Amino acid sequence: MECFTKTSSVIILLAYLSMIHASNADMLRYMKHKHSVDEPKQEWDYVEVRSYAHMFYWLYYTTDPAGYEHVPLVMWLQGGPGGSSTGFGNFAEIGPLDIMLKPRNTTWLSAASLLFVDNPVGAGFSYVDNDDAYTTNVDTIARDLLVLLKTFFMEKATQFQSIPFFIFSESYGGKMTAAVSSVLYEAVTTGDIKCNFKGFAMGDSWISPIDSTLGWGSYLYTNSLVDLNGYLEVNSSLEKVAHAIQMGNWTQATEAWGSAQNVVELKSNGVNFYNILQWGGSEPTTEGERLLDRMTKRMLGKLHNDPLSELMNGPIRHKLRIIPEHVVWGGQSDMVFQKQTEDFMKPVTDIVNSLIMNTPLKVVVYSGQLDLIVETTGTEAWVYRLDIAEEFRKAVRIPTLNPSTKLTSGFVQSAKNFSFYWILNAGHMVPSDNGDTALAMLKMVIKTPSTK
Structure with missing residues (x-):
């Protein structure tokens, strides 16, 4: 498939002219900003990573005056899985x-070129042609990403x-990042x-699910956010998660994890799992809704x-x-999450450990202070x-x-090729909550001898 590259004026003009079938709200919003936005150079395309599996990427060239040749390239992987x-x-x-x-004043494009990938297949604009093409484990996800990266860099x-x-990366994206970093290296x-x-960074990442969960x-x-009785009831629900993992019942562990979230919501009066200072973050549920459907909606x-x-x-x-006519952005994302149910609670700490000990790669963990779902002490536990x-x-x-x-907004601690960043005033989505610090x-992470 042809790869598209356009200057900002051509992009905006073509986009506007082709919007005749878009909703009025969409058109008004785009018209409002189309004259004031100077978009950077961009490219996007699909890569068929397996039969019936199509992965979409979107590349932005840096806005740094030095040019893309003189700053790093950063690939961003979202969580979910299915985000x-x-x-x-x-x-x-x-x-x-x-x-x-x-x-955005705090765009990372000011310091690097950015490669966004809708991964796994089925997330975002990525799609599959049949049910068998979805991924069911992080190993397949890593292989798919490796195909995309090989196509990107070599073609x-x-x-x-x-x-x-x-x-x-962020959240489950960190688990995927650990896996793809291993095969890419x-x-x-x-x-x-x-x-x-050169390296990878895992933000509020799902590396050891049991550690992240037991700290709730x-x-x-x-x-x-809970009283003593609530604390005891939450811990009781978490014991069921731990037991399922100890028994190797991974699907049951995922379901128990979802049930524990229900207990947390009930006892805390609806705490926001992504940022405890932002209320009303949980998606509304309906009576009789399946646990797996509720988990998917929440994540x-x-x-x-x-x-x-x-x-x-x-x-x-x-x-x-x-984008093919039959593909709706996010239309297959629910299935992406549900297909990973068996693999969801499995840890990848061994992969991270191996990459620290056996490669020269920079390995970074960063954690938002206000995140509950991957709270900091749980991350520290596996570290x-x-x-x-x-x-x-x-x-x-x-x-x-x-x-x-100029006030303290975090801390960093490093040993050899490993660094841990504590980010204050931020939840699960660190760049969204504290853009300046992110x-x-x-x-700090991408600074190398060949970059300024």
């Missing part, structure tokens, strides 16, 4: 425009082969792919809200011009079981300052 990088990551977190198509965008390449080492892979009760109680609802869906299925779809833990404990934790306020963290 859309080209949608949520792009327009709600780190891309050049927000959901209202207004310029679609060979100019990026020597550019420092990093992977950043091997492919680079054997010469199967030309890519200057203490976190809620410490922050006055993907924030990533596929109505304004974002309208934007992606309206102006953006018309702008891209290569302190890594082989590098003793050296990491001895390292000095350094405060980081918010570039705008951008500062990005710059």
